[in-house]
Amino acid sequence: RNLRIGLIPGDGIGKEVLTSGRQVLEALQSPSLKFSFLPLSAGWGTFKSTGTALPDSTVDALKAECDAALFGAVSSPSTKVPGYTSPIVALRKKMDLYANVRPVKSVRGVKGPQVDMVIVRENTEDLYVKEERSYDTPEGKVAEAIKRISEKASRRIGKIAFEIAVQRAQVRAANRSEHPTGPMVTITHKSNVLSQSDGLFRESVRAVFDADRTGKGLYSKVNLEEQIVDSMVYKLFRNPEHYDVVVAPNLYGDILSDGAAALVGSLGLVPSANVGDGFVIGEPCHGSAPDIEGLGIANPVATIRSVGTMLEFMGLGEQAARIYQAVDANLEEGKTLSPDLGGKAKTEEVVQDILRRL
Amino acid sequence: RNLRIGLIPGDGIGKEVLTSGRQVLEALQSPSLKFSFLPLSAGWGTFKSTGTALPDSTVDALKAECDAALFGAVSSPSTKVPGYTSPIVALRKKMDLYANVRPVKSVRGVKGPQVDMVIVRENTEDLYVKEERSYDTPEGKVAEAIKRISEKASRRIGKIAFEIAVQRAQVRAANRSEHPTGPMVTITHKSNVLSQSDGLFRESVRAVFDADRTGKGLYSKVNLEEQIVDSMVYKLFRNPEHYDVVVAPNLYGDILSDGAAALVGSLGLVPSANVGDGFVIGEPCHGSAPDIEGLGIANPVATIRSVGTMLEFMGLGEQAARIYQAVDANLEEGKTLSPDLGGKAKTEEVVQDILRRL
Ligand SMILES: CC(C)[C@H](C(=O)O)[C@@H](O)C(=O)O
Ligand SMILES: CC(C)[C@H](C(=O)O)[C@@H](O)C(=O)O
Numbered sequence: 001r002n003l004r005i006g007l008i009p010g011d012g013i014g015k016e017v018l019t020s021g022r023q024v025l026e027a028l029q030s031p032s033l034k035f036s037f038l039p040l041s042a043g044w045g046t047f048k049s050t051g052t053a054l055p056d057s058t059v060d061a062l063k064a065e066c067d068a069a070l071f072g073a074v075s076s077p078s079t080k081v082p083g084y085t086s087p088i089v090a091l092r093k094k095m096d097l098y099a100n101v102r103p104v105k106s107v108r109g110v111k112g113p114q115v116d117m118v119i120v121r122e123n124t125e126d127l128y129v130k131e132e133r134s135y136d137t138p139e140g141k142v143a144e145a146i147k148r149i150s151e152k153a154s155r156r157i158g159k160i161a162f163e164i165a166v167q168r169a170q171v172r173a174a175n176r177s178e179h180p181t182g183p184m185v186t187i188t189h190k191s192n193v194l195s196q197s198d199g200l201f202r203e204s205v206r207a208v209f210d211a212d213r214t215g216k217g218l219y220s221k222v223n224l225e226e227q228i229v230d231s232m233v234y235k236l237f238r239n240p241e242h243y244d245v246v247v248a249p250n251l252y253g254d255i256l257s258d259g260a261a262a263l264v265g266s267l268g269l270v271p272s273a274n275v276g277d278g279f280v281i282g283e284p285c286h287g288s289a290p291d292i293e294g295l296g297i298a299n300p301v302a303t304i305r306s307v308g309t310m311l312e313f314m315g316l317g318e319q320a321a322r323i324y325q326a327v328d329a330n331l332e333e334g335k336t337l338s339p340d341l342g343g344k345a346k347t348e349e350v351v352q353d354i355l356r357r358l
Numbered sequence: 359r360n361l362r363i364g365l366i367p368g369d370g371i372g373k374e375v376l377t378s379g380r381q382v383l384e385a386l387q388s389p390s391l392k393f394s395f396l397p398l399s400a401g402w403g404t405f406k407s408t409g410t411a412l413p414d415s416t417v418d419a420l421k422a423e424c425d426a427a428l429f430g431a432v433s434s435p436s437t438k439v440p441g442y443t444s445p446i447v448a449l450r451k452k453m454d455l456y457a458n459v460r461p462v463k464s465v466r467g468v469k470g471p472q473v474d475m476v477i478v479r480e481n482t483e484d485l486y487v488k489e490e491r492s493y494d495t496p497e498g499k500v501a502e503a504i505k506r507i508s509e510k511a512s513r514r515i516g517k518i519a520f521e522i523a524v525q526r527a528q529v530r531a532a533n534r535s536e537h538p539t540g541p542m543v544t545i546t547h548k549s550n551v552l553s554q555s556d557g558l559f560r561e562s563v564r565a566v567f568d569a570d571r572t573g574k575g576l577y578s579k580v581n582l583e584e585q586i587v588d589s590m591v592y593k594l595f596r597n598p599e600h601y602d603v604v605v606a607p608n609l610y611g612d613i614l615s616d617g618a619a620a621l622v623g624s625l626g627l628v629p630s631a632n633v634g635d636g637f638v639i640g641e642p643c644h645g646s647a648p649d650i651e652g653l654g655i656a657n658p659v660a661t662i663r664s665v666g667t668m669l670e671f672m673g674l675g676e677q678a679a680r681i682y683q684a685v686d687a688n689l690e691e692g693k694t695l696s697p698d699l700g701g702k703a704k705t706e707e708v709v710q711d712i713l714r715r716l
Contacts, residue, residue, distance in 0.1 A: 150501075152497045192444060
């Protein structure tokens with residue numbers, strides 16, 4: 001296979017971590033697997049120079065020329081800037097990358113809870129439709145935003161969640177490893193207040209479970225649980241080992257994944273994949289960290305793991321597993337860690353340590 | 359003063375914990391301070407027997423006869439039940455209790471982070487306006503909810519947040535105690551995605567700060583910070599000692615306060631006050647916990663502290679301080695704790711231990 005990967009570094013440390021991602025892909029090449037790369041622009045820097053944060057040319061090139069992509073991180077202005085809109089949110093919608101899959105896993109041996117969960121976040125709707133309006137009243141300004149939940153988007157994210165739960169159980173069975181509660185899917189919502197919108201999310205995910213179309217009754221082996229979002233955050237911190245796959249509407253998923261990242265020590269460890277039918281964009285969960293830009297000390301792990309997650313959704317599970325194992329080995333040894341993890345290694349040293357374990 | 363307190367136990371352990379709250383108020387009585395009590399109904403049980411979860415008679419009695427109230431907790435049905443709507447959400451709006459003030463504090467001496475923060479949650483709008491609609495499309499059902507943010511509500515919650523920050527600093531000065539960053543107010547929002555609605559929240563709170571009307575420049579001594587909500591959850595768990603006063607729109611405040619509760623060991627410790635101009639309802643942050651109803655083992659601390667928070671907003675700061683100190687002493691000694699805290703004491707034993715320290 002000859003695969004072309006779009007590289008969208010964005011701002012801040014985005015460039016540095018994408019270089020690491022590219023190095024890992026290059027190291028995985030073999031006579032039957034080749035990667036080529038297409039640099040593409042997006043972000044606050046792009047906005048400043050071109051007037052748009054996500055040029056059409058970037059989206060067109062992804063669609064026409066790429067098999068998948070890696071996205072770094074983008075800075076956003078601290079005040080409202082007319083015409084600026086988050087390029088990653090726009091990209092998710094324009095490419096219909098409807099699932100944001102965020103695996104969060106503790107380093108074995110490091111004390112603290114042994115977290116091993118995947119947050120499956122709906123990636124196209126909820127408040128992220130960004131349909132807002134403002135109006136004046138005698139008592140001052142009022143602004144409204146629409147939170148939109150559709151049966152279609154909720155069902156397809158539900159399906160991905162159950163499939164990931166089934167697949168994780170199969171991998172565990174093969175590795176003779178265990179999960180305290182898995183396979184389990186926890187639906188997160190706030191239907192006690194939002195009975196129609198979050199109610200529809202909840203019912204749609206349940207409907208996928210009830211009408212398991214795998215034809216093999218695979219979903220029925222999955223425990224199905226629910227948690228109201230506030231209570232979910234509480235339980236996430238009190239008992240994180242309990243969770244296997246957590247499925248949530250867009251905004252709750254955004255919040256929960258940062259919360260889960262806090263449990264494993266650093267946002268710099270948590271990868272994500274923006275997944276659609278036929279396209280995937282790997283993206284570290286951290287931001288653009290302008291304060292450390294150019295110092296060469298950004299943690300490359302989130303991006304390298306994102307390469308793994310991207311490859312998984314491209315049918316390259318074996319290569320993904322190699323990446324995960326190499327990263328786990330680096331972290332478990334704990335000798336070549338970036339400063340966010342308490343280490344002293346530079347980005348490039350972490351990358352080299354991971355490459356030699358590949 | 360002769361004060362009449364409405365008691366709305368609700369469901370589950372609500373009755374048990376309100377009994378504890380009442381005992382504490384009774385113990386605080388003096389020749390110049392008398393409390394009388396008016397039992398009022400609301401909740402799922404009330405819905406089942408009367409067809410409404412919040413009878414008009416309850417709201418009317420609060421308005422006409424009470425100086426303040428205590429609310430226990432309510433159960434909500436696990437599926438949508440026509441006509442049922444959360445009585446506490448309705449009560450907050452009907453009484454215009456626009457601020458939900460949730461102090462979260464660690465027990466001194468217990469290992470773990472020394473959290474000492476107050477979450478100031480807007481209590482009347484955001485997605486809690488519950489304006490939802492559903493419609494069918496060729497691709498299935500769609501539901502929408504309105505998230506409404508007003509300048510008026512954002513300004514008044516901002517004002518309360520700054521005032522609490524100033525007042526906390528004064529109390530610390532009097533006690534010669536310190537806070538790592540205080541006085542500080544952290545505005546939480548997601549204006550990188552919701553530029554109009556969360557943008558209005560952010561700007562309105564900032565405007566209150568900029569146009570400090572205390573006439574004494576008190577707010578200018580407060581550090582003003584911002585955190586995007588997902589990042590806020592991350593930092594809340596990585597560095598909780600950093601926070602003093604956190605101000606947030608309704609839903610983020612709901613989520614953050616459960617998160618903060620997780621840091622101090624149990625939701626059973628966290629009080630709240632629903633505050634309006636001239637009325638306050640104390641309410642423990644925990645739920646109705648039907649699983650332990652009637653066992654006499656509910657943790658009364660959240661309710662007893664809520665009595666304190668209620669009294670503070672009634673101008674009875676001295677009595678409030680006595681309650682807080684008695685509770686702190688009970689927790690610091692750690693001998694008479696309810697099961698959620700790893701203890702073996704019954705509700706009544708915890709209450710008696712706190713009463714003897716009053
Ligand atoms: C940068 C921001 C728009 C984005 C989001 O809210 O989705 C980020 O927080 C994320 O989690 O990818
Ligand atoms: C029960 C529920 C409606 C309520 C809320 O969301 O406000 C609760 O979670 C709270 O925090 O008081």
